[in-house]
Amino acid sequence: MKKGIRWWLVSISLVILCSGCNNQPASVGSQDESSLINESERTSISSSADISQGEKADPADPAVPIFMTVNEAATIFREGYPIGTLPWDMEGKEIVGLSDDHIGRIVTVARKTNDGEYAYVWIAGLGFGWIESAALKEADFQPTNDSDYITLGGAPITSLPGHSEDADVIGNTSDRIGERVLLVYESADGEYVYATTLINEGIGWLEKEALGLTGEEQVGMIAAEDFTVDTLVWGTPGSETVALTSEQIGAYVTVKGSLSDGSYTLLFKDGNAWGWVDTRAIEIRDDILIAEATDYITAGQYSISSQPPGTPVSIQLGTTKDVLGANATILYETMDSSSVYAAYLGWIDRQAFGFENGEYIGVIKAGSYSVDTLPWGTPDYETIGYSDSYAGKELLVKGITQNGLYSLLWMQGSPLGWVDSRAVKPFDVVSVSYSAVISDGGYSIDSLPWVEFGAKELGSTADYLGETVSISRETVSGDYLYVELDEDELGWIDHRAFGK
Structure with missing residues (x-):
């Protein structure tokens, strides 16, 4: 036999053996088992393991496969079994793992030898290797x-x-x-x-x-020294200390629940999991309510305190001027709702929050004003653009600071930033619904009415002369109409283009 022919026969045999090597079985629980293995456990299998993904012919009878395709869920439940790239009795096998490292793991059996003695398992959506079926038990x-x-x-x-x-x-x-x-x-x-x-x-x-926490979610306060806050219950192997209660006296926390014996309690701080603490370190605050919400700080003249305003031991931490415009996460409130606790900040008078005016559609009326992450001059504000860049666009004015100086802009459903209120004005339009024919081709089609600052030309009525279009909005004066054609938005056109 010539060398070239021999090489071709070997190559085609390997192709047959590896048929379907990269195809994951549509296995029972295959989606769920993807959560069962760490990235570090995803062993790199040599290409010889892929033989499991095809059906190898028996040399004695090429028509009889020695591997059969199955689709079963099983659990590795016995120690002492190697996991290999091939069944144990086949030449060229390599050990890629041990059953000891995967006890209790639920796997998908994708292939079996015809005698059923060996199974090829997938773990977490990846082909892993061959193991004796005696190490597996059908999963229920x-x-x-x-x-x-x-x-x-x-x-x-x-x-x-x-x-x-x-x-x-x-x-x-x-x-x-x-x-x-x-x-x-x-x-x-x-x-x-x-x-x-x-x-x-x-x-x-x-x-x-x-499993499971005991007790209801409540508001608590760190009230005792000489305890630690730990990632696991104190004394559990691997637990790490994240805080000392002596440094957190007066801190407000959410008590998520306790061990069944009540000895240790799980705490959340500023809305995030914090750790476990000896229950004796916590004072439950029945006078404080859980109030999960978000709101903007829109007034700068209020204090931020360690305790609700008026509490004798309260310490002032800052003022709302330092966080003007921030969208704060509110976690707790006093019984009368007069004061709220904002995550990472402290206790603030409720009057410091919220927009007094309603939101409205606006347009830029002047350029060269900065658009900032917080009202200009607030500590840590950052400039993200200038009003000129948004000229010619309709914007949502979400609200204005209580002194009227700064407006919060949204665009396309997301926050844009704060701008000096002198840069923006209401865009007064009314909703309508009727059809009209474009009868004059001498007018522009614009992003805003032609008279507005920054209006950009999008086209000409000459391109739509004689077309029947839909009118969905008009300026209050009726001078400009917003036009759509076959559900496509065209833009604003002077009313005289319709013979009006």
Whole structure:
């Protein structure tokens, strides 16, 4: 046989063996299992592993494949089994992992050898390798999409749901108490859940009773020294201290809930998860209400304080002049709603917030004014453009500072920035609905009525002479009409182009 022919036969054999190498099976739970593996665990498999994605012919009988395609969900539940690029009894195999590192992980079985002794598994949407079927157990579960905190110590973490006779203990919740976990699967009876870390590392099966916070969400205040705020319940392996209560006296927090025995409490601060603290460090504030909202600070003459205004121990932290124009996140309010707590700022008189005037459509009437992230002169403001750049466009004036000096502009449904109110004016139009024929070709079609500052010419009525168009808006004077043709917006045209 010539060398070229031999090379061709080998090449075509490899193509047959690797047929479908890159095609992921439409597997049971394949979407959900993508959350079960960390990026670092996505082992790079040599190309020989891809043999699993095709069906290799038996040399003794080329018509009989030795691999069969399947689509099954299973759990790796036994230690001591290698994972390879090929079944264990085939030449050229390479070890790419061990079952020990994936106990409890739910996988998709995409291929099996004809005798059923070896299975090719996908983990987290990636072809991983071959493993003995004896290391796998058929998974009986339902996909879920939730998260919760481990709040009960001393509960086993198992390789299968705890009621399974083949379940092995692979950990204990005491090593993870206080940790927030993702709940990816639930056992058929609903008593157990499969948990992963927030970065999708597999943990194992837990009893539902080991999860969940006790108590209602409340407002609290740090009121005692000599305690730490930690990422996990104090004493849990891997826990890190994020704050000392002695440095946070008087700080307001959201009490999310506690362990079942009430000893430790989970806190959120400024709207974000903060950590766990000994419950004795917290004073519950029944006189303060949770009030989740956002609003703009539009008056600059109010103080920002550590406590609601009028509280004897309150310390002034600044003034609203320092944050004028900021869109603040409001977390708490006093019983009478007179004062609110804004995240990262402090307590502020409610009167400092909100626009007194309604929003309206406006246009730029003068150029050379800066458009800024906050009203000009506010600390940390940044200039993002100038009014000239927005001439000829319709803008939404969302509101004005309470002294009337600065206006907040929106464009195309998103905040644009603050501008001196002298740069903008209302664009007074009325909504109408009728049709008209363009009868004069000597007029321009503009982005705004021709008389407005910055109006840009978009076309000419000569291009639409004799067309019947739709009129959706008019200026209050009736001098200019806004024209549409076949649902396409053309622009503003002088009313005289219609013989009016």
